[in-house]
Amino acid sequence: MSSEDDFMSGMSSDEDDVLQESENEEGSADDFGFDEPEPDLGFSQKEDVQKKKKIFDVNFKVYQPKDIQAQQDDLIDEVNMILDIRKEDAAILLRHFRWNKERLIEDYMDRPKRVLEAAGLGTNVAGPPKLEVIPGFCCDICCEDEPGLKSFAMKCGHRFCVTCYNQYLAQKIKEEGEAARIQCPAEGCKRIIDAKSLDLLVTADLQQRYHELLTRTYVEDKEHLKWCPAPDCQNAIECGIKKKDLDRVVPTVVCDCKHRFCFGCILSDHQPAPCELVKRWLKKCADDSETANWISANTKECPKCNSTIEKNGGCNHMTCRKCKHEFCWMCMGLWSEHGTSWYNCNRFEEKSGSEARDAQAKSRVSLERYLHYYNRYANHEQSAKLDKDIYNKTERKMTQLQSASGMSWIEVQYLNSASQALQTCRQTLKWTYAFAFYLARNNLTEMFEDNQKDLEMAVEALSEMFEKNVQELAEPKLKVEIMDKTSYCNKRRVILLADTADNLANGVWSWGIDF
Amino acid sequence: MAFASKRLGKELAKIHGSLPPGITLVTAEGFQEWLLDIQVLDANPIYMNKTFRLKFKFSPSYPIEPPEVTFLNTADRPVPMHPHIYSNGIICLDLLGQQGWSPVQNVESICMSLQSMLTGNTKNERPEGDEQFVASNRRRPRDIDFYYHDNTV
Numbered sequence: 001m002s003s004e005d006d007f008m009s010g011m012s013s014d015e016d017d018v019l020q021e022s023e024n025e026e027g028s029a030d031d032f033g034f035d036e037p038e039p040d041l042g043f044s045q046k047e048d049v050q051k052k053k054k055i056f057d058v059n060f061k062v063y064q065p066k067d068i069q070a071q072q073d074d075l076i077d078e079v080n081m082i083l084d085i086r087k088e089d090a091a092i093l094l095r096h097f098r099w100n101k102e103r104l105i106e107d108y109m110d111r112p113k114r115v116l117e118a119a120g121l122g123t124n125v126a127g128p129p130k131l132e133v134i135p136g137f138c139c140d141i142c143c144e145d146e147p148g149l150k151s152f153a154m155k156c157g158h159r160f161c162v163t164c165y166n167q168y169l170a171q172k173i174k175e176e177g178e179a180a181r182i183q184c185p186a187e188g189c190k191r192i193i194d195a196k197s198l199d200l201l202v203t204a205d206l207q208q209r210y211h212e213l214l215t216r217t218y219v220e221d222k223e224h225l226k227w228c229p230a231p232d233c234q235n236a237i238e239c240g241i242k243k244k245d246l247d248r249v250v251p252t253v254v255c256d257c258k259h260r261f262c263f264g265c266i267l268s269d270h271q272p273a274p275c276e277l278v279k280r281w282l283k284k285c286a287d288d289s290e291t292a293n294w295i296s297a298n299t300k301e302c303p304k305c306n307s308t309i310e311k312n313g314g315c316n317h318m319t320c321r322k323c324k325h326e327f328c329w330m331c332m333g334l335w336s337e338h339g340t341s342w343y344n345c346n347r348f349e350e351k352s353g354s355e356a357r358d359a360q361a362k363s364r365v366s367l368e369r370y371l372h373y374y375n376r377y378a379n380h381e382q383s384a385k386l387d388k389d390i391y392n393k394t395e396r397k398m399t400q401l402q403s404a405s406g407m408s409w410i411e412v413q414y415l416n417s418a419s420q421a422l423q424t425c426r427q428t429l430k431w432t433y434a435f436a437f438y439l440a441r442n443n444l445t446e447m448f449e450d451n452q453k454d455l456e457m458a459v460e461a462l463s464e465m466f467e468k469n470v471q472e473l474a475e476p477k478l479k480v481e482i483m484d485k486t487s488y489c490n491k492r493r494v495i496l497l498a499d500t501a502d503n504l505a506n507g508v509w510s511w512g513i514d515f
Numbered sequence: 516m517a518f519a520s521k522r523l524g525k526e527l528a529k530i531h532g533s534l535p536p537g538i539t540l541v542t543a544e545g546f547q548e549w550l551l552d553i554q555v556l557d558a559n560p561i562y563m564n565k566t567f568r569l570k571f572k573f574s575p576s577y578p579i580e581p582p583e584v585t586f587l588n589t590a591d592r593p594v595p596m597h598p599h600i601y602s603n604g605i606i607c608l609d610l611l612g613q614q615g616w617s618p619v620q621n622v623e624s625i626c627m628s629l630q631s632m633l634t635g636n637t638k639n640e641r642p643e644g645d646e647q648f649v650a651s652n653r654r655r656p657r658d659i660d661f662y663y664h665d666n667t668v
C-alpha cells in the first residue's frame with residue numbers, strides 16, 4: 001500500500017482485494033481523474049484497462065453507516081476539546097452550524113453567549129441530565145399533580161412529566177421526522193433537546209430512530225455527501241463535484257451495493273449526458289410520451305410478410321419465424337446490409353432545406369427527428385431489460401453448463417461479465433441518443449456518431465452471442481469469442497465516454513437545441 | 516383517547532369554573548369536538564356587536580398535537596374579516612401549526628390568542644387568494660403549509 005492509502009485505510013476494510021485498493025485514494029477536488037474499478041470487464045483485459053485513469057470518472061468514496069457515525073463523533077470530540085463544552089452541546093452546535101467546524105469555532109471564540117443562544121443552548125450549567133421528583137409539581141401539559149410524579153427539565157427550567165415528554169418526543173420523531181432541532185415543549189422556548197436528555201426520556205426504539213435521523217442530517221447538511229438512492233442501502237457517497245461543475249462533468253459514482261448513479265442529480269448513471277440535458281430530455285419524453293408510446297411498443301410487423309413479431313431478446317437482429325426474413329428491429333431494413341452500413345441506423349439524416357421551408361413539414365421533421373432519437377433511446381432501455389431477463393435464464397444455463405462441459409464455476413463467470421458489459425454499455429448508448437438529440441451538426445458530432453456506431457455494433461454482436469443455447473455456449477470457441485467481444489464492448493464504451501467527457505470539460509460541444 | 520381525555524377533562528373543569536370575558540363555552544360533549552363563542556371586547560368597528568363561533572377538533576394525542584380550530588359560518592355567527600382568516604373559516608396562525616404549537620397551550624389560551632388577533636386588526640379584508648383557496652382547498656387545516664410571513668397582522 002502506498003502511504004496515501006495507509007493514511008486512508010481507517011476508512012476501509014483491509015480485507016479489500018488488490019483490485020479495490022486504489023478505490024480509496026483521494027485526489028484534489030478539481031482533478032477528475034479516477035481510480036474506480038471498472039465493474040464489467042472481460043477477464044482478458046481486466047488488468048490493463050483497470051489501471052488507467054479515465055477523464056470521465058470522478059473521485060469518490062463510499063461510507064457505511066458506521067463511518068458516517070465515526071466522522072460525526074470525531075468532529076464532536078474535536079469541538080468538545082477545543083471549546084471545552086459538553087459533547088452533547090458540541091453536537092448541537094455543530095448541527096446548528098451545519099457541521100462547519102471552522103465557522104463554529106471562530107464564531108464561538110468571538111461571542112460564545114450569542115452562539116449558544118442562537119443554537120438553543122442558552123446559559124449553561126454543568127451536570128448530567130436527570131429525572132426528578134419535585135414536591136408540589138404540576139405538569140403544564142397533562143395537568144397531572146399526583147405525588148411522586150417523575151419529571152424532567154432541560155437547562156431552561158421548563159419542567160414536564162416524563163409521560164408528556166415521552167409523548168411529545170415520540171410525536172416529533174415518529175410523526176414529524178425531526179431530530180436535530182426538537183425544541184423544549186414550553187411555548188416560545190428555543191432550547192433544543194440534546195441526545196443525552198433524549199435517551200433518558202424515550203424508549204430504545206425511539207432512541208434508535210432519533211440517532212438515525214441525526215445521522216441523516218449530517219449527510220444532508222454536507223454538500224459533498226449524498227445518500228445512495230438504492231432502496232434499502234444505507235451507504236453515503238462522498239464526492240467533491242459541486243453544482244457549478246455539472247455542465248462540465250458527469251459525476252457517476254458506484255456504491256458498494258453496486259448501484260451506479262449520478263452524484264449530481266441522484267438519477268441512475270447517465271454518462272455521457274450532463275445532468276441538465278438529462279432533466280430536459282426526461283421532461284420532453286414525459287411531455288411527448290403519447291406520441292412516442294407507439295414507437296416503444298414491444299411488437300412490430302415483419303416488413304416482408306406482415307406477421308406480428310415480438311422482440312424477445314436484446315438483439316436488434318430479427319428473424320421472422322414465419323418467412324425467415326432477416327431484418328433490423330431499429331430501422332426495419334435488411335439485416336444483410338447492416339454488416340457495413342449500420343451507420344444508417346444510428347444517425348438521423350436531416351431532411352433537405354426545401355422540405356424544411358414548409359412550416360408544416362418543418363414541425364413534422366422536428367417530430368421525426370425527436371422520434372428517431374427517442375426510438376433508439378427507448379430501444380436500448382428495453383433491450384437492457386431483456387438482456388437482463390436472458391441473463392437470469394443464463395444463470396441457470398451456467399449451472400447446466402458446468403455439468404455439461406466440466407467447466408468450473410469460475411470458468412463460466414465470463415457470462416456474468418458479458419451480461420454486466422451489456423447492461424452498462426446499453427445504459428451508455430441509451431444516453432448517447434438523448435445527447436445526440438441536442439447536438440448541433442459539425443465534425444465533432446460525426447466523430448461522436450462514429451464512436452456511437454462502433455459501440456452499438458459491438459453491443460449488438462455480443463447481445464446476439466449471448467442468446468445462444470447451452471450446447472452452443474459449451475463450445476470453447478464461442479467462449480473465447482464472447483470474452484473477446486465483452487472486452488471489446490467495454491473498450492468502445494471507454495473510448496466514447498473519454499472523448500465526450502473531454503469535449504464537455506473543455507466546453508467545445510455546440511448545441512443545436514438548448515437545454 | 517386516554518391521554519387527550521384526561522387533559523381535556525381537567526381543562527373542562529377549569530372552564531366551568533371561569534372563563535376570561537368575551538369567551539363562552541357552547542358545547543363540550545365528549546372529547547372530540549367543542550364549540551366556543553368569542554367576542555372582541557374593545558370598540559373595534561370591524562367586529563363591533565358580533566359574536567364568532569369556534570370549532571375545536573381534538574386528536575387522541577392532544578395536546579401533543581395541536582387541535583384543529585376553525586370559525587363556523589352560521590346565520591348569526593359570521594366568519595370574522597381578517598387578512599389571516601379565509602372565508603371558509605380556516606385560520607392561518609402559526610400557533611395552530613405543528614411548528615408553532617406548544618403542548619402547554621390549551622383551549623382557553625387559543626381563544627385568547629384569537630381574540631387578541633382580532634382586537635389588533637385594522638384591515639377589513641380577506642387573505643390574498645381567498646376565493647381561489649376556498650374554491651380549491653380540500654385539505655384539512657392541519658395539512659396545509661401556511662407560510663406565516665407576517666405575524667404582525
Ligand SMILES: [Zn+2]
Nearest residue numbers: 139142161164
Ligand atoms: Zn405531563
Ligand SMILES: [Zn+2]
Nearest residue numbers: 156158184189
Ligand atoms: Zn424550555
Ligand SMILES: [Zn+2]
Nearest residue numbers: 228233255257
Ligand atoms: Zn448503495
Ligand SMILES: [Zn+2]
Nearest residue numbers: 262264265275
Ligand atoms: Zn446527473
Ligand SMILES: [Zn+2]
Nearest residue numbers: 302305320323
Ligand atoms: Zn415474415
Ligand SMILES: [Zn+2]
Nearest residue numbers: 328330331345
Ligand atoms: Zn437498422
